[in-house]
Amino acid sequence: MSLARRSLMEAAAARFGWRRAYGTTTQVDALLTEQTETAYTAAADHAATAKNDDVLAVQPGVLDARGRILADVLYLEGVLTGARTRGLPSAVIERLEDVVDHGHELTMLLADAVRATATAHASSGH
Template sequence: MPLARRSLMDITAEPFGWRRVHSDTDKVDALLTEQTETAYREAAGHTALATAKNTDVLAVQPGVVDARGRVLADVLYLEGLLAGVRNKGLAPELIKRLEDTVDHGHELTVLLADTIRTTAAAHADGR
């Protein structure tokens, strides 16, 4: 959420790992919409910047390595959430959704690792 739209309570609580929860699906939908809009707004210049910076295959590698690291850290965090949800016997649908998310996240880290390897292999082949 943009800093201007975050409450003082949210800003103060964040360093402690506290987050606001929403029990109303309309509020959840609004939060997800705002999150998506913010991400797309911040990503608007990525294509032009990437086109200018990525002049060869190795130039792509650091960004993909960074992205894989963030994805892996988030997947492991979600895996911990899943373990807690299972241990507490929470809603089976929540467990299923988290399992699917964690599985997909691990698959994404494998694809990103393959992409990183491809940058090195393509460089070695002179492409």
């Protein structure tokens, strides 16, 4: 099935709150590879690097990324809570804990980057 068709089907399913689960690591690896390729293609298609011509031009994109990541991390905290409550295998819980911890660290680093843009702008005399 093509990526476009699968994406459309998954978007429609997500609208109804359905999610597809993959039962083998081969299926998971194929999906992860597709996600990676799609993300790199999208990154190559946008002109983010051309827009970053001054310190404040960086700020909105970093803020947007932080907001999306924070929302995802909070969702994953709920997934982790559910996994703990339902007694899922410790290896799954440990990986989810790692992801949530790393996600919170990433949001803090992004917040620091946003603050740095404001500090740099203020110190440049603007």
